Structures are given as C-alpha cells and as structure tokens.
Amino acid sequence: MIKLHDLHFKPFISEEEIEAAVKRMAESIASDLKDEVPVFVGILNGSFMFVSDFVKAYPKPCEVTFIKLASYEGVKSTEDIQRLIGLTQDLTGRTVVILEDIIDSGKTLAEVYRIFKSEKVKDLYIATLFYKPEAYKKDFKLHYIGIEIPDKFIVGYGLDYNGLGRDLSSVYQLKQTQYMTNIVLFGPPGAGKGTQANFLKEKYNLVHISTGDVFRFNIKNETALGMLAKSYMDKGELVPDQVTIDMLNAEVEKNAGANGFIFDGFPRTNAQADALDQLMDSKDSQINAMIALEVDDEVLVKRLLQRGKTSGRPDDADETIIRNRIQEYYNKTAILKDYYSAQNKYFGVDGVGSIEEITERLSQVIDNL
Numbered sequence: 001m002i003k004l005h006d007l008h009f010k011p012f013i014s015e016e017e018i019e020a021a022v023k024r025m026a027e028s029i030a031s032d033l034k035d036e037v038p039v040f041v042g043i044l045n046g047s048f049m050f051v052s053d054f055v056k057a058y059p060k061p062c063e064v065t066f067i068k069l070a071s072y073e074g075v076k077s078t079e080d081i082q083r084l085i086g087l088t089q090d091l092t093g094r095t096v097v098i099l100e101d102i103i104d105s106g107k108t109l110a111e112v113y114r115i116f117k118s119e120k121v122k123d124l125y126i127a128t129l130f131y132k133p134e135a136y137k138k139d140f141k142l143h144y145i146g147i148e149i150p151d152k153f154i155v156g157y158g159l160d161y162n163g164l165g166r167d168l169s170s171v172y173q174l175k176q177t178q179y180m181t182n183i184v185l186f187g188p189p190g191a192g193k194g195t196q197a198n199f200l201k202e203k204y205n206l207v208h209i210s211t212g213d214v215f216r217f218n219i220k221n222e223t224a225l226g227m228l229a230k231s232y233m234d235k236g237e238l239v240p241d242q243v244t245i246d247m248l249n250a251e252v253e254k255n256a257g258a259n260g261f262i263f264d265g266f267p268r269t270n271a272q273a274d275a276l277d278q279l280m281d282s283k284d285s286q287i288n289a290m291i292a293l294e295v296d297d298e299v300l301v302k303r304l305l306q307r308g309k310t311s312g313r314p315d316d317a318d319e320t321i322i323r324n325r326i327q328e329y330y331n332k333t334a335i336l337k338d339y340y341s342a343q344n345k346y347f348g349v350d351g352v353g354s355i356e357e358i359t360e361r362l363s364q365v366i367d368n369l
C-alpha cells in the first residue's frame with residue numbers, strides 16, 4: 001500500500017506484467033509495420049516511461065519524438081485540454097504511431113486526431129498501454145492495447161495523482177475505502193468491553209458492531225438474513241458462519257464512510273477470523289488489531305457478583321456460572337489469540353483500573369497502529 005497526498009493506493013499491476021505487455025505491443029507493431037520505419041510519438045507527461053521501455057523493446061529501427069497536450073488534474077479527466085506543444089518534425093508521408101500511457105474517456109485522443117488531421121501522414125496508428133473500456137466515450141479505433149483495466153484511478157509507471165507517483169515502476173490502484181482502523185475487541189465477561197467500546201467509538205469515530213446486537217436487529221426486523229439465522233436457531237443448530245458474515249457485511253456497507261469498525265463478539269473461531277479477513281480484504285481493508293482486555297479472574301468474579309445485585313441477570317448471580325463463563329471465554333479465545341499473534345496483531349491491555357485509565361491504555365495501542 002502507498003499513500004500519495006491524501007489518498008491510499010494498493011498494488012495493482014506488477015513490473016513483470018507491464019514489461020510483458022510492452023514487449024507484446026512492440027513485437028506486434030513491428031510485425032505489422034514490416035519494413036516501414038515508424039515515428040513513435042509519445043504523449044507527455046504520462047507516456048515517458050512507457051515510450052522509453054517500448055522503444056527499447058522495439059526490435060527494428062524507429063524514430064521517437066514527444067508532444068504534450070493533455071492536462072489531467074486530480075482523479076477526473078479535465079474538460080479543457082491544453083494546446084499542442086512540441087510537434088516540430090515534418091511527418092508528411094510517414095507512418096506515425098501515437099504512444100499513449102492510458103486512454104480513459106478518449107478526450108485526449110480526440111485532440112490528437114484533430115491535430116494530426118492537418119499533418120499529411122501516411123498512416124496514423126494508436127497504441128495505448130492502459131485502456132479503460134468502461135470509460136471510453138469515443139469511437140476512434142485503438143489499434144494496439146496493452147492492458148485493459150477497470151474504470152478506477154491508477155498511478156505509477158508515468159501516471160500521476162496531482163504530480164506524485166509517476167516515478168513508481170509498477171502500477172497502483174486507488175483503494176475503494178481509504179485507511180480504516182478496524183479492531184476486534186475481546187475481553188472476558190465483566191472486563192468492561194461494552195463501556196470501553198463506547199468510549200473508543202466516540203474518540204476515534206468508529207462504528208461498534210456487536211454481533212449479538214446485529215443478530216437481534218436482523219431477527220427483530222425480520223430481514224432475509226435474520227429469518228435465515230432464526231431458522232437455524234429454531235432447530236437448535238448453530239448459525240452458519242456465512243450467514244453471520246453476510247450480516248456483518250451488510251453492517252459494514254451501511255457504514256461505508258466510517259473511519260473503521262470495532263468488532264465485538266466475532267470472530268470466535270479460526271474459520272470466522274479467516275472469513276472476517278476476507279470480508280475486510282474485499283473492502284480493500286484489514287483488521288488492524290485484536291485488543292483483549294485482561295482482568296484477573298478473581299476481580300471479574302467480584303465485579304460480576306456486584307453487577308448481579310443490580311442487573312437482575314441470573315447468570316451474574318451465581319459464582320459457579322460466572323467462573324464457567326470466564327473459563328469458557330479463555331477456552332474459546334486462546335486460538336484467536338494465536339491467530340492474531342501470528343500476524344503481530346494481538347494486543348493485551350490491562351483491564352484493571354479506572355475507566356479513564358483503561359481507555360487511555362487502549363488509546364495508546366490504537367494510536368500506535
């Protein structure tokens with residue numbers, strides 16, 4: 001991943017793929033042009049790297065020149081295209097091949113055609129390394145295409161985002177979602193997870209996704225996924241992970257603009273952790289940390305018994321039940337601790353102290369991600 005100005009980009013096309021495409025183009029043009037000595041015309045600035053590699057790969061004699069005409073600001077093709085600079089050579093009777101780094105809407109190409117209409121060239125061919133078919137709005141023929149790409153903004157290998165990125169030797173694509181902080185929050189019963197999640201979501205503008213709440217919401221509102229989940233629960237069966245993941249996906253999509261998510265109550269197994277990684281990956285994002293609140297068993301038992309006096313929750317009143325719940329938490333989360341430790345994403349945080357002290361400890365972990 002790289003950051004240029006305010007935006008994040010992910011690796012998209014490798015040097016090797018570019019090299020292979022350039023070579024293919026050079027060979028196919030050379031074989032079509034037979035004994036003709038072409039004039040390759042690179043369109044600056046973006047094409048400088050492509051043209052350089054292209055002519056090195058071109059197996060026969062050729063001439064090279066550059067012209068400049070397009071200005072492309074930010075991530076959208078600009079309406080006004082600059083005037084032509086640099087065509088000093090007489091191209092009368094010559095076979096000209098325009099070398100473009102990228103063809104997007106085709107506006108630049110239309111200008112090229114307009115300009116070359118008055119030159120009495122023998123033949124005019126268009127070759128572009130990258131081409132966005134979904135964005136192309138013209139009907140000029142593109143004679144040679146290196147790599148077709150989706151209509152998403154790319155940088156590298158000559159292409160820039162507001163001046164930066166031209167120097168990169170491979171191509172990066174704009175990430176769908178920008179940088180997010182996604183946390184899996186763990187803690188035994190009574191560790192203060194809910195309280196801390198509330199503070200963290202305020203402080204970092206995160207969305208708290210409690211799997212239990214998501215289930216209850218979907219079932220109560222009789223969503224398709226809720227009904228599906230309920231059909232398993234009614235039979236006394238576990239809800240398949242995919243159903244849960246689909247519900248979480250819906251939550252993540254509902255909050256696409258969020259700074260990140262706090263996952264609470266999920267994952268519980270390695271398979272679920274894998275599924276969550278895949279979900280995040282499909283959003284061009286990732287889980288950044290599993291943070292576990294660590295509280296000594298005796299303190300938990302005391303806290304829960306205390307809470308039981310007022311909460312009315314029957315499972316908070318019985319010490320044996322409490323101890324079993326705590327034990328169950330450790331049995332279940334041990335594997336996940338290993339899972340996230342293996343990715344250097346596990347952070348244990350001391351959960352004993354005042355609420356503010358604990359929030360402060362959690363913040364230190366998050367601030368360092």
Ligand code: IMP
Nearest residue numbers: 072077103104105106107108153154159
């Ligand atoms: P068109 O005129 O819309 O076809 O766009 C052509 C010009 O826009 C190119 O020469 C580039 O300068 C710029 N451009 C189009 N798409 C991208 C992109 O994804 N990244 C960087 N520049 C782009």
Ligand code: MG
Nearest residue numbers: 043046070101
């Ligand atoms: Mg260009």
